[in-house]
Amino acid sequence: MKQSYLKWIIGVFVIIVAAAAGSMLNFGDNVVYFYTPKEALAQSDELSVKTIKVGGMVKAGSVDWQPTDIKLAFTLSDMKGSEITINHNGTPPDMFKENQGVVVEGRISSDGKQMVAKRLMVKHSEEYKKPDDHSSMNKALLEESIFKNEKY
Known part of the structure; x- marks a missing residue:
């Protein structure tokens, strides 16, 4: 009975080690590392x-x-002197603008001066601000819903 139990433990261990080794080998080929322009x-x-x-900032005027x-x-x-010219075929993300943080995924040239981007990811603020009176499309609705000044 002990030998049967030991065989099961060894068998499960071998399967776990094989699965882990296989996933690590495949995982290494699919990892995309993050670099600064420098x-x-x-x-x-x-x-x-x-x-x-x-990842870096979109240079103003570029x-x-x-x-x-x-x-x-x-x-x-x-923003410390290291710059790369990015070329992208496709529309930019909605929040893409100058002086905005962006992460570019693609291939860089061997001289490092140019990069062809497959994907652009824009960093956005996690802070939500109440719209001012001029930009609010439906101020009454907003005030009735989430911007009440009532005390509970």
Whole structure:
């Protein structure tokens, strides 16, 4: 009876180890690492064969949006002098704008000066502010619902 119990424990252990090893091998191929512009520029030669993510700020005055061709180009900066020109085919996210944080996923050139983006992810504020009187489309509805000044 002890031998039967021991065989089950060993069998389950072997299955768990095999599943963990298999998932770790596959997981490594699908991981997309996050770099700053400075890190991406420094390692661009070896990173040019991988899909990477680079996070930074959209440099003011650098956005070139061509809606007829659905092409977007802008400069991604770490605000410390490291910059990468980003080219993206597709519409920018709704909250995309200059001086906004963005994470770009794609491939960087071997010289690190350009990157072709597959995906753009915009950082947004987690803070919600009450709309002012001029921008509120239905002020009465908002005041009746969530912005009551009543004490409970």
